[in-house]
Amino acid sequence: MTRAAKPRENKDKKARDLPTGIALLWGEQDQPARGPKPSLTPQRIAQAAVTLADAEGLETVSMNKVATEFGVSAMALYRYVPGKTELVELMVEAVLAGPPDLSAAGSGWRARLSAWAHLQWEVYQAHPWLLAATAMRRQIMGPHQLAWMDAALAALEPTGLTAGQRHQVFLLVAGQVRSLAQQRADFDEDHNREWGRLTSELLNRHSDRFPALTKAIADGAFTSAELDPLDFGLDRILDGVQVLIDRA
Amino acid sequence: MTRAAKPRENKDKKARDLPTGIALLWGEQDQPARGPKPSLTPQRIAQAAVTLADAEGLETVSMNKVATEFGVSAMALYRYVPGKTELVELMVEAVLAGPPDLSAAGSGWRARLSAWAHLQWEVYQAHPWLLAATAMRRQIMGPHQLAWMDAALAALEPTGLTAGQRHQVFLLVAGQVRSLAQQRADFDEDHNREWGRLTSELLNRHSDRFPALTKAIADGAFTSAELDPLDFGLDRILDGVQVLIDRA
DNA sequence: CCGCAACTGTATATAGCGTAAACGCACTTG
DNA sequence: CAAGTGCGTTTACGCTATATACAGTTGCGG
Secondary structure (H helix, E strand, O other): OOOOOOOOOHHHHHHHHHHHHHHHHOOOOOOOOOOOOOOOOHHHHHHHHHHHHHHHOHHHOOHHHHHHHHOOOHHHHHHOOOOHHHHHHHHHHHHOOOOOOOHHHOOOHHHHHHHHHHHHHHHHHHOOHHHHHHHOOOOOOOHHHHHHHHHHHHHHHHHOOOHHHHHHHHHHHHHHHHHHHHHHHHOOHHHHHHHHHHHHHHHHHOOOOOHHHHHHHHOOOOOOOOOOHHHHHHHHHHHHHHHHHHHO | OOOOOOOOOHHHHHHHHHHHHHHHHOOOOOOOOOOOOOOOOHHHHHHHHHHHHHHHOHHHOOHHHHHHHHOOOHHHHHHOOOOHHHHHHHHHHHHOOOOOOOHHHOOOHHHHHHHHHHHHHHHHHHOOHHHHHHHOOOOOOOHHHHHHHHHHHHHHHHHOOOHHHHHHHHHHHHHHHHHHHHHHHHOOHHHHHHHHHHHHHHHHHOOOOOHHHHHHHHOOOOOOOOOOHHHHHHHHHHHHHHHHHHHO
């Protein structure tokens, strides 16, 4: 994300762009009458950007690359999308289509919330760039994103927790999935092996500075795959929530 | 983060840069003998970049801005730092200086781990860009980062959990702090108010699509400040860990 | 003490980015 | 059929990281 060319009146521009960005996300755009037919749609553009990001990462998605995908110039996209930030927002919405149906996961809050987390996890796995895309500055939430949020909150309704508590639990679970996806996204086989080799060598040389870490590595804390990270974290969190419920 | 100019031999270059980057982080650089005295150090450069990022955000930190801070040209920095990614790594290390001392927090694993989380939280609060800086592609960990990790793992040693479990718990807590800092970093007073206004209007129009969300907002789930997010999440997680310990 | 080698900083150049502005042209509606 | 609107292009600007070539400074070995 590079800076805008003319930063003057940036605030005004941002403020006025917000509604149009929202309208775009909610599909509340009225199509024009008196001109040539548009050859593209914001959705088609977003879809192309998504496949591009899936293949080569978010950082290689540029207006130019997306435009050439359609055989048009980069500036042509600006007829459909206000700017790149809005395009990324559309990408997120595109990927979150198909809001989750948790009714098949069982009736308990725990089963449903767990299912929600696993579904979210799968989305992150399928589109690793989603993390970086949602990690940027405060973006507006589209309907699909809200639908996911709604599903999680709905799962928490039978718990008897207060609204504030339910919201916090939602944030907790969502954050856990995110942070785990983060790790996974960082994980690159070759690079990681090389890093591990060099770091372990350094650790040997400085083992007195990091006793607990050295011991943990010696005990195989990093190499053992006995624990599924997602389920482990989720079980701890949901156990903790259960404690809270029982206490009330 | 823009692309490199000449992507050829990128792999070779990356592989060969990794050790030099590590050497930089660990301060294992031997100073030269036969030239003009260096006017800068990697650490001073990183420090300037940190204050810049603290003031105006990570995305405005450019080689040029940092260089002019010292009154030198941008290219001069490349005498001390291989590239921008390495500079960011140095920034992270600079900010994580002063590894935590948890012995004052009490003797129990829970008190110590909780103290660790709060300290980490404060670092994120003081340097909001730290999130984005560590969220990028797999970076190598410097000694300070490892020291933080070591402290958390040390706090978990008296729990009786397996090494793998302790590692997972560490990841869980660290992730929780991260994801919470994420939210906080996204939070911008003005922008958020505007967003809330527009979104709530949209929610009113589509309340049937998001029943649980609408209800949650009506119940004040988002406006009430009764719960401290960090403590709430931490209490749930640590309760869950306690359950695991008791079960063993 | 001198010259070479090593080292620093600069100037220049390249490839890429997002996007503002102006323009020709195709098309649809009056 | 003419009007005029909206599409797509071309051009240009300011910004990014960084490769390369060079000029200036310093200290060691002969």
